[in-house]
Amino acid sequence: MEFFRPILFFTTAQSVDLLTTVLGMQRGMQEGNPWLHNLSPVAMVGLKALIVAGVVLVITRYINPRRRGRVLLLLSVLTVLAPIANVGQIALGMT
Numbered sequence: 001m002e003f004f005r006p007i008l009f010f011t012t013a014q015s016v017d018l019l020t021t022v023l024g025m026q027r028g029m030q031e032g033n034p035w036l037h038n039l040s041p042v043a044m045v046g047l048k049a050l051i052v053a054g055v056v057l058v059i060t061r062y063i064n065p066r067r068r069g070r071v072l073l074l075l076s077v078l079t080v081l082a083p084i085a086n087v088g089q090i091a092l093g094m095t
Helices: 004-026 041-062 068-092
Strands: none
Touching: 004 041, 004 068, 041 068
16 A cells, blocks of 8 residues: 555656646747647547556556555656746746
8 A cells, every 4th residue: 555655646746747748838838849749639649648657657667566656656756847837838828
């Protein structure tokens, strides 16, 4: 059960990132990642879901069980930076 909270936090952070990205794209903001720049919001949702699932599977397979929670929390903190930047761009009206 100790591993459940970091997974929940990580997936929530990724969901907030995806939500702010889609909202920004609807307002004319472009995706900051050049590889994802031409994807539709639906394709981006699918790709991000695959990435999140892949990260969780890799961490559960290759990271020591005692360190899994800390690794996911670190990734979650890094993930929170993207929605903050997205909200800032939306609020300032930057495209």
